[in-house]
Amino acid sequence: MGLLEYSKAKSILDKYKIKSIESEYVTSAEEAARFGKPGPIALKVLSGKALHKSKSGLVTLGLSGESEITAAFNALQSKALKLNLAPYTIIAQKMAPSGIEVIIGGRTDPQFGKLLLIGLGGIYVEAFRDFALRVCPITRRDAEEMLAQLKSAEVITQHGTSIDMICDLLLKTSSLLTKEKNISELDLNPVIIHHRSYDIVDIRVLE
Amino acid sequence: MKTLNLEPMLKPKSVAIIGASKDPEKVGHVILENYINAGYDGSLYAINKNAAPNEEMLGVNVLRKIGDIRERIDLAVIAVPAPIVPMVLEECGKAKVRTAVVVSGGFAEIGETELQDKLASIARKYNMPTLGPNCLGVMDPRSRIDTLFLPTYKLSRPQVGNVSFVSQSGAVGSTILDLISGEGFGLSKFISYGNAAHVDEVDILNYLMEDDETKVIVMYLEGIKRGKEFIEVAKKITKKKPVIVLKAGRTSEGMAAAHSHTAALAGNYEAYEAVFRQFGFVISEDISELLHYAKIFSTEPPPLGNKIAIITNGGGAGVLTTDAISASKELVLGEFSKDTILALGKTMPKLVNVRNPLDLAGDADYKRYGTALDLISKDPNINMIIVIALFQTPGADSKTAAALIHFKQSSGKPMAVLSIGASYTEMHKIMMESSGLPVYDSPKAIASSLLKLREYYQYKNRKD
Numbered sequence: 001m002g003l004l005e006y007s008k009a010k011s012i013l014d015k016y017k018i019k020s021i022e023s024e025y026v027t028s029a030e031e032a033a034r035f036g037k038p039g040p041i042a043l044k045v046l047s048g049k050a051l052h053k054s055k056s057g058l059v060t061l062g063l064s065g066e067s068e069i070t071a072a073f074n075a076l077q078s079k080a081l082k083l084n085l086a087p088y089t090i091i092a093q094k095m096a097p098s099g100i101e102v103i104i105g106g107r108t109d110p111q112f113g114k115l116l117l118i119g120l121g122g123i124y125v126e127a128f129r130d131f132a133l134r135v136c137p138i139t140r141r142d143a144e145e146m147l148a149q150l151k152s153a154e155v156i157t158q159h160g161t162s163i164d165m166i167c168d169l170l171l172k173t174s175s176l177l178t179k180e181k182n183i184s185e186l187d188l189n190p191v192i193i194h195h196r197s198y199d200i201v202d203i204r205v206l207e
Numbered sequence: 208m209k210t211l212n213l214e215p216m217l218k219p220k221s222v223a224i225i226g227a228s229k230d231p232e233k234v235g236h237v238i239l240e241n242y243i244n245a246g247y248d249g250s251l252y253a254i255n256k257n258a259a260p261n262e263e264m265l266g267v268n269v270l271r272k273i274g275d276i277r278e279r280i281d282l283a284v285i286a287v288p289a290p291i292v293p294m295v296l297e298e299c300g301k302a303k304v305r306t307a308v309v310v311s312g313g314f315a316e317i318g319e320t321e322l323q324d325k326l327a328s329i330a331r332k333y334n335m336p337t338l339g340p341n342c343l344g345v346m347d348p349r350s351r352i353d354t355l356f357l358p359t360y361k362l363s364r365p366q367v368g369n370v371s372f373v374s375q376s377g378a379v380g381s382t383i384l385d386l387i388s389g390e391g392f393g394l395s396k397f398i399s400y401g402n403a404a405h406v407d408e409v410d411i412l413n414y415l416m417e418d419d420e421t422k423v424i425v426m427y428l429e430g431i432k433r434g435k436e437f438i439e440v441a442k443k444i445t446k447k448k449p450v451i452v453l454k455a456g457r458t459s460e461g462m463a464a465a466h467s468h469t470a471a472l473a474g475n476y477e478a479y480e481a482v483f484r485q486f487g488f489v490i491s492e493d494i495s496e497l498l499h500y501a502k503i504f505s506t507e508p509p510p511l512g513n514k515i516a517i518i519t520n521g522g523g524a525g526v527l528t529t530d531a532i533s534a535s536k537e538l539v540l541g542e543f544s545k546d547t548i549l550a551l552g553k554t555m556p557k558l559v560n561v562r563n564p565l566d567l568a569g570d571a572d573y574k575r576y577g578t579a580l581d582l583i584s585k586d587p588n589i590n591m592i593i594v595i596a597l598f599q600t601p602g603a604d605s606k607t608a609a610a611l612i613h614f615k616q617s618s619g620k621p622m623a624v625l626s627i628g629a630s631y632t633e634m635h636k637i638m639m640e641s642s643g644l645p646v647y648d649s650p651k652a653i654a655s656s657l658l659k660l661r662e663y664y665q666y667k668n669r670k671d
Contacts, residue, residue, distance in 0.1 A: 109478040111434030133481035135438060141669075142485060149484075 002207055006046055006091055009205040012183070016176040018169065020188075020200040023093040029070040032092050039064035040095040043072050045080045047088035056083065062095055096199035100156050101190035104169060106136070106177040108184045114177040118170060120152040121190040128152070138174045143167035162193050169198065182207050211336040211406055213414040216306035217396055218350045219281030220249045223273055223304070225295055226286035226311075227253035227264055234310060234356040235286040239265055244359060245351040252276050273302045280304045284344065284354045289313030292340065293325045300333030308354050309339035315402050316341050323404045330405040342401025343377040346384075348394055349420060357381055368393020369422035370501050371415050373408065375400060375429045379455075379494075383427065386498055391640025392505035395421045409436045416444045423504040424450045425497055431479075438482060445487035449663050451500045452488045454479050487666035489659050496655070502645045503656040507621040509664035512590035514541030515657065516583050517564035519595035520571040520603060524650070525564035528593060528625060531654035538658055540564065547586040554578045573606035577614070584618035591657055592622040598632045608635040612642040621660055625653050 004012075006023070013020050026032040032043060045058035057079065060072040073090065080088050101122035109115050112135050119131030132146035144167055147153055157163045169191070177186065185206035192199045222242065226235035239253055243265055251267055258269040270276060273283060273295075283304045287295055289311050299307055307330070314323040323340065330337035338344060344354030348367045355362065362381050365388040372387065372394065374380030380399040387394055396418070398411050408431060415421045424444070431437045444450055456476055483490050489504070491497040515538055519525035532538045540563045543551070551561045555575070558568050565583070567575050576594070583589055594611055596603055615622050624639055624646045626632050636646040647653040 109434070109475060111431055112438065112478055112482055113435065115478055115481060133477055134485050135478075135482055138485075145484075 003048055004205040004207055006089070006203065009203045012176065012180060012205060013188075013200070013203065016172045018172050018176065018188075018200065020203055021093050021096055023091055025089050026073070026092045027090070029073040032073045032090070033066040033069045035092040036063060036066070036069045039069075041069065042093045042095055043069070043076055044091050044093065045076050045085065045088055046091055047080065047085035049085045049088075050083070058085075093201070096192045096201050097194060099192040099194045099199075100158070101192055102156055102166070103131070103187065103189040104173055104191055105188060106173065106183070106186040109135075114174075116146075116170065116174050116177060118146050118150070118166070120150065120156065124152075125189070134174075136174045136178045138170065140167060140171060143170040143174075146170060156193060162195070162198075165196070165198060166193065210413045211410045213306065213336055213398075213406065213410065215281035216308065216336060216338065217345055217347045217352065217398075217414075219306070219352060221252070221276075221278055221280050222247065222249060222282045222284065222352065223252040223254055223276060223280045224284045224286070225254040225273060225299075227255050227267075227269065229264055233286075236264075237356045237358055238284055238286060238310070238354055239267065241353045241355060241359065243267070245348075245353040245364070247351045247353075249281075249350075250278060252280070273298050273304065276302070281306065282352070283307045285309045285339075286311060286356065289319065289322060289340070293322065293329055296326060296329045296335075296337065300329055300335055303333075304335060307335055307337040308342070308344040309337060309401075309404075310342060310344055310354065310356055311339070312341040312401075314340045314404070323402060327404040336410070337405040338398070339401045340404060341377070343374075343380055343397075343399035345399070346394070346397040355381070363388035365390075365394035367395075368505065369395050369420065370425055370505050371396040371398070371418070371421040371423070372425045372427075373398050373400070373411050373415070374427040375403070375408070376427060376455075377401060379427050383425075383494060383497065386494070387501075390498060390502060391637070391643070391645070392502055403432055407432050409433050409440050412437075412440045412444050412450070416440070416447055422448060423501055424448060425501050426450060426452045427497075428452060428454045428479075429456060434482075438486065441482065441486040441488070445663075446667060449504045449667075450488050451491055451497060451504065451659075452483055453491045453494065453497045454483070487663065489663055495652075499647065499652045499656045500659050502640075502647075503621070503623060503660050504663070506643045506645055507623070507660060508619065509668070510590045510621045510657075510661050512541075513538050513661055514588060514590045515539065515593060516541055516543070516586070516589040516591070517593045517595065518567060518576070518579050518583060519564055519597075520567050520569055520576075520600050521595060521597045522566050524595045524597060524625065524627070525566055528595060528650040528654065529564055531650035532593075532657075534654065535658045537661060538654065541586075541588045541590070543583070544586050544588045547582050547588075550582050551579065554582075569600040570602045571600070572602040573604070573610040575602070576607055577610045580610070580614040580618070584614060584620060584622075590620060591661070592618065592620055593625060593653055593657070594622065595625045596635075598626060598628055598635055605635065605638070608638050612639055612644055615639075615642070615644040621657065623647060623653050623657065625650060 040062045042061045063069045103121035105117045114136040130151045132149040187204040227239045228235040253264045253267045253269045262269040283299045346353045
């Protein structure tokens with residue numbers, strides 16, 4: 001079992017038409033700065049040795065302009081060296097506008113197979129434990145019921161338009177989990193929900 | 208996978224009790240005695256390897272081995288020490304015994320997995336559905352079989368009914384069975400399957416799904432062995448009849464206990480809950496909820512909507528019940544139709560405020576209840592009826608209970624009674640429940656039971 005490299009994880013999502021936020025591996029401050037036009041962007045250090053990027057201070061958000069991006073890139077690089085995270089990569093991502101954060105994920109249950117989860121995301125996942133779980137594959141009705149089951153349903157679906165969109169996303173994720181037999185765990189967290197769109201900001205796929 | 212036929216186990220024409228004993232302390236003795244007490248009228252044989260020629264036990268001939276019986280045996284109840292169970296089961300297989308129940312313990316639950324595997328492979332070899340080991344076995348008050356090794360003075364046996372109860376655990380099983388015997392609804396089948404070496408919950412659900420004597424299934428689960436097959440039967444069964452489930456092992460401490468208890472592979476509670484929700488099971492959180500839900504499903508028809516009427520002889524109890532109803536998003540108090548309001552206005556005394564909840568006042572007698580029920584049960588805006596009958600009030604007596612029973616039989620809508628009180632109330636509760644009218648003793652219990660009824664039939668009747 002291992003964490004899939006970001007680009008591989010992203011390409012699996014692409015296969016199921018699950019769009020994740022625009023991102024690019026950057027190997028130098030110049031590359032990062034080029035990607036950062038227009039900003040703002042985020043820079044993240046990815047390493048198998050650091051599963052919790054934010055907790056380890058390996059994520060810098062909201063960067064704009066060449067000098068800010070260069071400084072942040074250099075700082076992350078020296079931190080990665082100091083923490084002995086090699087081999088590591090640095091990824092640049094466009095910043096998503098703010099919105100309601102949800103988590104969509106999956107895991108493999110020894111009894112029932114692939115399970116699909118949606119919950120109030122970001123920092124609230126563990127605090128409120130407000131999530132709904134189903135066995136894959138799910139139907140559209142299952143997806144609707146998952147959303148309705150959440151205590152935070154009204155917060156998450158405050159734009160009426162986002163219900164169908166989130167249900168579509170759940171159905172696509174269910175199909176991914178069902179068909180990709182090698183994937184044992186999946187985290188899309190956070191998925192930021194906007195009026196008519198979403199941004200998947202972070203992906204974790206375990207094989 | 209092939210479905211195991213459990214019919215000969217629950218409707219046996221011939222039964223052999225292997226390990227039958229003269230010693231009243233022995234399990235084999237109690238089982239034999241229970242068969243006789245239950246009035247089982249098929250052929251009954253006692254088997255004891257040390258039997259003397261022509262020996263009798265409780266009036267039953269004792270033979271030395273199963274092979275000595277001339278007729279084919281539908282059910283062998285095996286109560287011998289664990290190490291010799293495989294040998295005995297092998298003999299049963301050779302004698303073409305149709306099904307077996309192994310009540311003996313001493314298998315996977317204490318780490319003897321090899322012995323249990325041996326048992327399972329013999330059962331498979333002879334295609335002989337084998338229940339257990341480490342279980343209480345089966346009970347069916349219609350066919351009067353009772354493999355329980357617990358004497359009737361300790362554990363009351365339920366009357367005949369339409370609820371079947373499946374339990375992995377013997378101890379929880381017997382506790383709930385004892386409680387069921389005190390309820391108005393009766394029992395169709397009791398199946399305690401212990402370690403599930405051969406017959407497991409999937410086989411049992413497949414059997415009960417097709418069993419016409421079973422209207423409601425109640426299940427106590429610790430762990431499931433075949434998750435995928437369970438999902439397959441779950442999809443089908445809840446479209447036919449309600450399955451009320453109580454799953455143990457919610458916390459990790461609980462799961463550890465389940466392991467040492469029936470060697471069950473208690474999975475992650477949330478995964479189980481997800482499966483139960485997704486496939487329309489009625490989830491209960493504890494034993495009392497299990498019984499509350501069984502009661503409502505056993506007698507009440509599907510509700511055609513979510514609108515409830517409350518008829519009460521106590522204002523406060525009406526408010527408490529309204530609160531309990533409103534706690535769910537799904538249930539609402541219905542508004543009486545104009546016709547109902549007019550008719551109630553004409554027939555009710557002035558002190559009765561015509562609205563829902565309808566407070567008939569403390570002096571309400573059976574006639575006032577009857578008039579109100581007659582009107583409200585015909586109201587198209589009302590789908591379910593809660594009647595609060597507080598028997599401490601001046602107006603309520605046995606005639607009130609009789610009136611409620613009468614309307615229960617004619618209304619065609621789900622109806623349940625809330626009566627809170629001690630012995631006088633208890634007496635009327637028994638009266639009403641034995642006539643098929645469910646009675647509850649708390650607003651919360653009645654509200655959650657009607658909610659489950661509504662939710663289940665919505666699931667059952669939806670098309671997708």
